[in-house]
Amino acid sequence: MLDTDRLNATFAALADPTRRAILARLALGETSVQKLAEPFAISLPAISRHLKVLEHAGLISRGRDAQMRPCKIDTAGLIGVDHWLEEYRKLWGQSMDKLESYLEVMKAQQGAAPPKKSRSVKRQGASHGRKD
Amino acid sequence: MLDTDRLNATFAALADPTRRAILARLALGETSVQKLAEPFAISLPAISRHLKVLEHAGLISRGRDAQMRPCKIDTAGLIGVDHWLEEYRKLWGQSMDKLESYLEVMKAQQGAAPPKKSRSVKRQGASHGRKD
C-alpha cells in the first residue's frame, strides 16, 4: 500500500466521530466488538464496518479469542499521521518551546516516570471523558 | 463549531490527496488559486471546491489581492489534529529518542546553546521524502 493511500485511508477513518470514539475507548485497552458497540445507538453490523475501516486504515488490529475478535489499537496509523504532521509543525512556532520543555522535564526525572505531558495516563479509570 | 465537528471536517479534508498536495504547496507560501491548480489534471471549479473544503476545515484562509484570492495555510486545523493526536502519543514509546535526536540536530545547526525560548526553526531541507 502506497504511503499516500494509507494516509487517505487513515484520515478518512478518523473523519468519523464514531470511529474516533472507538479509538478513544481502545486507548484504554483491548475489547470485544460487543463491548465496543455498547455506547452507541447504531447496529452491530454498522460497528463491524467501522472496525473494518479502522483496520484497513492501520488504526486497529484484531485477534481471536473463542468466538470474539478483540480489537486493539495499532499505532501504525497514528504514527503515520504524526509523521505527516511533522512537515507542518514548523509552521506554528511553538514546536521548539514544547519540545524544549518536554525534554527538560524528562531530564529532570531521569528515566523515572513516562511522559508527564498534559494529561495523565489512567490505566483503569473509566472516564476518558472525551466528547469525542 | 464544536470541537468534534471541526475534527470531522479537518480529517475529512485531509483524507484527499489532492487537498494534501495543495497544503504541501501552501507550506511553501501563499499563492493564487490558478497557481495552486496548475499541477493538477482537474478543472478549476474542482480546485475551487477543494479550497472551500480546506477553508471550512480550518486548514487554509483566503485573502484578496485584485481579482485573486490568495490562499495560505491556517495552522488552526493542523494544531487541532496535533492536539487530538496528543492523547495517543503515549501509546508508542519512541517519543523520547525522537525528540532527543531532533533537538540534537537543532542545537548542532544553530550554534552551541540550546535555543532557549521561541527560536524560529530554520528550514533545513533534509529528511522526509514527500510522496504526497
Place this chain on the structure above:
DNA sequence: CGGTTATTTAACTATTTGGCTAAATACGAT
C-alpha cells in the same frame, strides 16, 4: 462602458459511505 482575467456557483452524474434488517458464518458448549 466593454473586455479580460480570476474565481465561484449551478446543475448534473457517478461513486462512496453509513445506516438498516435479514441471513450467514465461526466457535464453544451441551
Place this chain on the structure above:
DNA sequence: ATCGTATTTAGCCAAATAGTTAAATAACCG
C-alpha cells in the same frame, strides 16, 4: 449434531462527495 453467542456478509436506500461543463460574479484595464 444442535444450540447459543459473537461477528460478519449481503442487499437495499439515502446522503454526501468529487468530478464535469456552462454560466455567473468580481475586480481590474482601456
